Amino acid sequence: MENSALDRAHAHALTWLASLDERRVPPTATVAEVAASLGTDLPDGPTDPAEVIDHLAAACELGLTATPSGRFFGFVIGGTHPAALAADWLVSAWDQNSGLRTLTPAHSAVEEIAEAWLLDLLGLPEESAVGFVTGGTMANFTCLAAGRDEMLRRAGWDVKVEGLVGSPGLRVLVGAERHDTVDLALRYLGLGAPEVVAADDQGRLIPDALREALERGDDRPVMVVLQAGNVHSGAFDPFTEAIELARAYGAWVHVDGAFGLFAAAAPAHRHLMAGAEAADSWSTDAHKTLNVPYDCGIAIVRDRAALRASMGMHGDYLIHDAAGEPFDKVPEISRRGRAFTVWAVLRSLGRDGVADLVERFCSHAQAFATGIDAIEGAEVLNDVVFTQVCASFGSDDATRAVVQGMLTDGTAWTTGSRWHDRAVLRVSVSNWSTSEADVTRTLTALRVVAAGLGR
Incomplete structure (x- = not known):
């Protein structure tokens, strides 16, 4: 060649x-x-x-x-770890279709090892199945599809054979500040808009509100979606209490942990995930906290049979392996070897390195909060418990001006958003290469831009 x-x-x-x-x-x-x-x-x-x-x-x-710069703090995008980037070049060169175990034994072996490592790091049940999908949206879709089909099966309805028309239907309860991709996944699944449960001032679902919503229920099966890492505050839902309530009503519980699931891998922040291991499914986005290249979401379902029943297919032309096929865990048949990059970054960092990665993100977020609070007229609006910082610079117009001023300055990328009916500047720390110097440079630029407002 x-x-x-x-x-x-x-x-x-x-x-x-x-x-x-x-x-x-x-x-x-x-x-x-x-x-x-x-x-x-x-x-x-x-x-x-x-x-x-x-x-x-x-x-x-x-x-x-x-976006791979240590000074990109928008959208919880993350960077690309060197080991993952190099592995991704091999993924393209090797050009393996990773759907069939017999066709690509190298990827299947790597996928099985990466699966075990992830479950161990995240403190999730070792019997769970892990599917590597395109991103957080499809990870939510995959997990919720397994939940939808299993809950309807328990109600005596086979979605695979009969579809959704005429089914008993499902109630899906979500926190008021869940990520919009949860609603998107539910729409893809034909389940419509969810029932919204009140959240507190940090975006955490309120258990008493969940209890009231469950009590108002009918005979339909229930799914409850919880959140590990609010996109504005970084807050985590109270998993132990919420899951106990959901279990009392026989609900399937899913945890959307696009960037927050990896708190479980860091000893100093593991408490944020306490109780989440009792859920039925979990999703995360490996290009965020784990820093692998796009596209790589991770869908985890405790009940392997439920996931395979929802995602699996069988064609006479395929070479089937008695151990099961990788494509039985994801919506795609043809797909690139995503597990190669996950394995590479986990192998490169090791258990301690993953913990250090998460802790550095959190430390940088705290430094941002301290630095922003020291700027005249600025206010950090959230309790900084993980990697997210939301700040106001007075009026909405002033805050929007700071957001635009930062983009014009170009030193760093900090995103504008709206939270609790206020314009905010949002800092999301999720890049392995972000250093203390990057944080200092960004805060210096932020002070200059804020001072330029003439307050």
Whole structure:
């Protein structure tokens, strides 16, 4: 195979990575400008692959956001750990379709080891099944699909055969501040809008409100969705009490832990996940706290049979293994070898390294909270218990001006949002490469931008 294109891609990748420490975090080119640089007409003839890579890199350079930078604090995106990045290059080169155990024994072996390591690190039942999906949304979808089908099966209805029309239906109870992807997954599953349970001032579901909602129930089976890590406050639902209540009504309990599930891997923050191991399913997004490349969500279901019953398929043309197939745990048949990158970062960090990774995120978040509180007119609005910080700079207009000012400055990316009917600047710490110097640089820029408001 001609390797010149790979050589050029390698060179461009190293140049990009070397630029992250000093480059602006926001992009400097618009979509239209990048499209113009790329050229919108499809050529009639072929182009040398190496030339294509050079052209792609040059045209996209100014339109890239430095999301792998240690100064990107938006959207809980995370970075890419070096071991995971290198493994991901191998994933593309090896080009394994990881759906069948017999077809790709290398990935199946890695997936089984990564599965056991994850369950151990997260303190979850060792009998659970782990599926590697595209992201947090599909992880929620996969877990809730297993719950939907199992709860209806217990009610005497086979979704696989009869579909949803005419079924007893389900009640799905969620906290008022659950992530929107929970609602999206429920919509995909044909379950409609959930019933909302009140949350406290940090976004934690209130157990008494859950009890009242359960008591108002009818004969339909129930699912309860809890949250590990509120996207604004970082708060965790009271798992022990909420799950005990749900169990009294025979409910399936799912924990959406897109970034917070890994609190269980860090001794100093493990208490936040206390009781969550008693749930039926859990979801997380490995590109967030674990820092593997896109796309890699993780769906975990205690009852392997329930997950396989919901996700599995059988075709005569497939080579079936008596041990079961990887695609029996996920919505996809064809998929890239996502477990390779998860295994690589876990093997590289080890148990202590994962704990240290999470603790550093939390330490940086505390430093941000302290630094923001010291800025005149600024106020941290949440109890900083994990990796999220939400701040106001006075009026909504002033806060929005700071958010825009930070993007214009370019030192770091901090996201604007709205929480408790107030405009906020949100800092999400989730990148392995974020250093104390990155935090200091970002706070310095934030002080300058806030001072520029002229208050």
